[in-house]
Amino acid sequence: MKELLPLKQVMGFAFSMILTFIAVTVYFSNMSFATGMTVLLVTAFLQAGLQLVVFMHASETEDKGAIYTNIYYALAIALVTVFGTLLCMIWGYI
Amino acid sequence: MEFFERFAIPHPSPAIYASMVAIGLTVIAIVAGLTYFKKWGYLWREWLTTVDHKHIGIMYLISALLMLFRGGADAIMIRAQLAVPDNKLLDAQHYNEVFTTHGTVMIIFMAMPFIMAFMNYIVPLQIGARDVAFPRLNALSFWLFFMGAMLINISFVIGGSPDAGWTSYFPLANNEFSESVGTNYYMFALQISGLGTLMTGINMITTILKMRAPGMTLMKMPIFTWSALVTNIIIVFAFPVLTVALIMGTMDRLFATNFFTSTNGGIDMLWANFFWIWGHPEVYILVLPAFGIYSEIISTFSGRNLYGYKSMVGSMLIISFLSFLVWTHHFFTMGQGALTNSIFSITTMAIAVPTGVKIFNWLFTLWRGKIVITTAMLYSLLFIPIFTIGGVTGVMLGMSAADYQYHNTMFLVAHFHMVIIPGVVFGMLAGLHYYWPKMFGFILDEKIGKWTAWIISMSTLLAFMPMFFSGLDGQARRMYTYSESTGFGIWNMISFIGAIGLAIGFVLIVYNIYYSTRYASRDISSDPWDARSLEWATHSPVPEYNFAIVPHVTSTDALWDSKYNNHVLFPGKYEKIHMPNNSGIPFILSCIFFAWGFSFVFGMWIPAIITTIGIFICLGHRSLEKDYGRYISVKEIEETETKLRGV
Numbered sequence: 001m002k003e004l005l006p007l008k009q010v011m012g013f014a015f016s017m018i019l020t021f022i023a024v025t026v027y028f029s030n031m032s033f034a035t036g037m038t039v040l041l042v043t044a045f046l047q048a049g050l051q052l053v054v055f056m057h058a059s060e061t062e063d064k065g066a067i068y069t070n071i072y073y074a075l076a077i078a079l080v081t082v083f084g085t086l087l088c089m090i091w092g093y094i
Numbered sequence: 095m096e097f098f099e100r101f102a103i104p105h106p107s108p109a110i111y112a113s114m115v116a117i118g119l120t121v122i123a124i125v126a127g128l129t130y131f132k133k134w135g136y137l138w139r140e141w142l143t144t145v146d147h148k149h150i151g152i153m154y155l156i157s158a159l160l161m162l163f164r165g166g167a168d169a170i171m172i173r174a175q176l177a178v179p180d181n182k183l184l185d186a187q188h189y190n191e192v193f194t195t196h197g198t199v200m201i202i203f204m205a206m207p208f209i210m211a212f213m214n215y216i217v218p219l220q221i222g223a224r225d226v227a228f229p230r231l232n233a234l235s236f237w238l239f240f241m242g243a244m245l246i247n248i249s250f251v252i253g254g255s256p257d258a259g260w261t262s263y264f265p266l267a268n269n270e271f272s273e274s275v276g277t278n279y280y281m282f283a284l285q286i287s288g289l290g291t292l293m294t295g296i297n298m299i300t301t302i303l304k305m306r307a308p309g310m311t312l313m314k315m316p317i318f319t320w321s322a323l324v325t326n327i328i329i330v331f332a333f334p335v336l337t338v339a340l341i342m343g344t345m346d347r348l349f350a351t352n353f354f355t356s357t358n359g360g361i362d363m364l365w366a367n368f369f370w371i372w373g374h375p376e377v378y379i380l381v382l383p384a385f386g387i388y389s390e391i392i393s394t395f396s397g398r399n400l401y402g403y404k405s406m407v408g409s410m411l412i413i414s415f416l417s418f419l420v421w422t423h424h425f426f427t428m429g430q431g432a433l434t435n436s437i438f439s440i441t442t443m444a445i446a447v448p449t450g451v452k453i454f455n456w457l458f459t460l461w462r463g464k465i466v467i468t469t470a471m472l473y474s475l476l477f478i479p480i481f482t483i484g485g486v487t488g489v490m491l492g493m494s495a496a497d498y499q500y501h502n503t504m505f506l507v508a509h510f511h512m513v514i515i516p517g518v519v520f521g522m523l524a525g526l527h528y529y530w531p532k533m534f535g536f537i538l539d540e541k542i543g544k545w546t547a548w549i550i551s552m553s554t555l556l557a558f559m560p561m562f563f564s565g566l567d568g569q570a571r572r573m574y575t576y577s578e579s580t581g582f583g584i585w586n587m588i589s590f591i592g593a594i595g596l597a598i599g600f601v602l603i604v605y606n607i608y609y610s611t612r613y614a615s616r617d618i619s620s621d622p623w624d625a626r627s628l629e630w631a632t633h634s635p636v637p638e639y640n641f642a643i644v645p646h647v648t649s650t651d652a653l654w655d656s657k658y659n660n661h662v663l664f665p666g667k668y669e670k671i672h673m674p675n676n677s678g679i680p681f682i683l684s685c686i687f688f689a690w691g692f693s694f695v696f697g698m699w700i701p702a703i704i705t706t707i708g709i710f711i712c713l714g715h716r717s718l719e720k721d722y723g724r725y726i727s728v729k730e731i732e733e734t735e736t737k738l739r740g741v
């Protein structure tokens with residue numbers, strides 16, 4: 001039974017559909033720009049994490065450690081780059 | 095006729111026409127020579143289609159040396175123009191083109207292939223592997239780099255050179271202010287070679303993580319391999335930013351988008367921001383492999399293990415992260431407030447700390463070592479004080495308030511030459527002398543080598559120290575002339591003399607290669623320096639499979655242990671070896687990429703579409719092709735080994 005119905009993957013698929021659906025509603029409802037963006041960002045990151053873990057099998061092999069180090073490192077650099085850029089180009093710009 | 099007008103040079107001069115003739119004659123001479131000596135087949139089999147990391151490394155090396163001379167010729171022109179006040183050798187436009195080409199060629203097409211040469215050649219040997227993880231991808235990396243280099247190199251005779259600086263800041267680089275196709279060349283040349291670099295990054299990381307000899311844990315890797323690993327991690331994270339920025343810049347120029355315009359919602363300074371998000375990590379991409387080479391050389395010629403191996407590794411890992419936190423120091427004066435600038439000042443000064451740790455580690459390795467001064471060691475020893483001058487002035491520049499004084503003056507120019515020349519160029523020259531016997535089976539002449547090292551390092555000081563003074567006096571960078579009353583004349587004259595000295599030094603290197611090829615003894619051991627790591631454990635020249643038996647490792651200095659501590663490096667007996675097949679596809683694909691870039695540069699859409707299709711056909715071919723590699727039989731291995739051992 002377990003082979004026929006991989007529960008984790010099915011749940012993951014359902015959850016990923018729900019996330020997509022929530023993201024789509026932003027377009028059809030009258031949210032403010034800020035709330036809309038927040039919803040999109042949150043769903044986008046959840047979606048990315050979900051795909052990595054459930055469908056790209058990030059935690060199932062022995063090089064799990066390397067994969068997660070890599071992801072966290074990438075995340076850190078991405079955040080620094082994005083917020084650093086905002087700081088230079090917009091917030092800290094006079 | 096009208097069609098061909100676009101290829102005309104917008105701002106010609108007799109020198110450019112002379113170069114055109116020279117390029118034409120050289121091409122004819124090469125083609126004629128290859129035909130006359132019947133070398134086409136050899137060229138195709140051994141070089142154009144090779145997937146062997148050693149051959150690819152050597153091709154990178156040759157390209158780097160060629161580009162050193164291309165960039166060097168530009169440098170001499172720049173210094174000659176500035177040697178005396180109110181000089182008329184070059185006009186403003188030519189001067190712009192020359193310094194732009196100089197910077198671009200030196201960073202992207204000289205320094206990058208130089209480090210790639212050593213990473214390709216040495217890393218698989220140091221970790222006891224037979225090749226890199228993806229040999230064919232490696233060939234593709236090289237050829238993409240090569241075609242990018244060719245693209246930038248033909249720009250000055252077909253359509254015009256880029257002229258907006260190697261940093262190519264917008265809005266200067268947009269169509270309005272840079273009318274010629276020069277900046278298109280810049281965009282596509284960097285894009286194509288950048289793709290190659292990114293692939294190398296992935297390739298090398300995989301190689302180092304997955305293909306180490308049994309027993310070689312991460313903390314038992316030779317330090318050069320560590321530096322290569324960290325460098326490639328930085329490449330993989332930094333180069334995509336350049337890729338995207340270049341696409342946006344290209345779109346602005348070719349398709350009238352508004353990413354970097356000053357109107358219509360564009361942010362012109364965003365280019366500078368992206369450029370340096372890539373650009374600062376890039377300077378560490380260049381310097382870390384050189385640090386790795388220095389570490390190898392200093393420990394070999396001090397006759398002892400590297401002092402503070404762990405702190406060396408740690409400082410590189412810290413650098414790899416910190417190098418992404420400092421980019422704003424390149425545009426402190428662009429309008430951020432004091433708080434933003436202070437944040438980046440602090441991160442900038444912080445990065446000098448791990449760099450300092452490395453300097454002390456080298457000094458402690460020398461301490462109580464049995465020092466042998468060879469040419470390679472001489473470069474490494476000369477590097478330490480000169481690089482320190484560059485590093486200290488870097489920290490001065492890193493203080494944002496003071497940077498308002500230094501920024502875009504010759505002081506800045508002096509800083510980065512004082513780090514890049516001892517850091518990268520000396521490192522590569524040291525590596526050249528150190529690894530030459532491994533690559534070609536003879537030692538470069540030590541006497542000429544040492545003379546050259548002294549000439550180059552003293553000329554470096556002569557050429558760049560004066561810029562600190564003229565810069566503090568207010569001489570701006572990238573100005574094509576200055577008046578006599580400024581008093582900059584004397585400083586620039588000294589610089590010019592230094593530049594001549596550097597040119598002599600580089601010619602001497604080529605002379606040394608020629609001289610040693612003719613006269614040097616071929617009767618040397620495969621480990622002529624009494625070195626410590628695995629690359630010296632195989633024959634020189636290295637057989638195509640690198641190691642007949644996969645080495646077993648228990649420490650960072652595996653070879654040393656086998657020589658002096660009874661460690662058995664090669665247990666077991668010969669077995670057949672699996673090797674990848676050669677392929678012409680990387681070369682052909684890259685040629686198509688060249689035509690693709692060229693078509694886009696001139697906005698010729700039909701060839702652009704055709705070449706795009708061609709690219710996809712090559713990719714498709716690779717996906718469908720079945721290539722399982724080939725085996726080298728035990729008999730063949732035995733024959734090769736006896737032959738190599740015999741002489």
Ligand code: HEM
Binds near residue numbers: 497509
């Ligand atoms: C010791 C650590 C270092 C510090 C604190 C430092 C700091 C700086 C700063 C603040 C600037 C910008 C100055 C200005 O535009 O006014 C700068 C420019 C530069 N640095 Fe460094 N630097 C360091 C090491 C290096 C190294 C190791 C390299 C290369 C191998 C390098 C290459 C460059 C280049 C190429 C530029 C200028 C590029 C341009 O504007 O065209 N620096 N550095």
Ligand SMILES: [Cu+2]
Binds near residue numbers: 373374421423
């Ligand atoms: Cu920097």
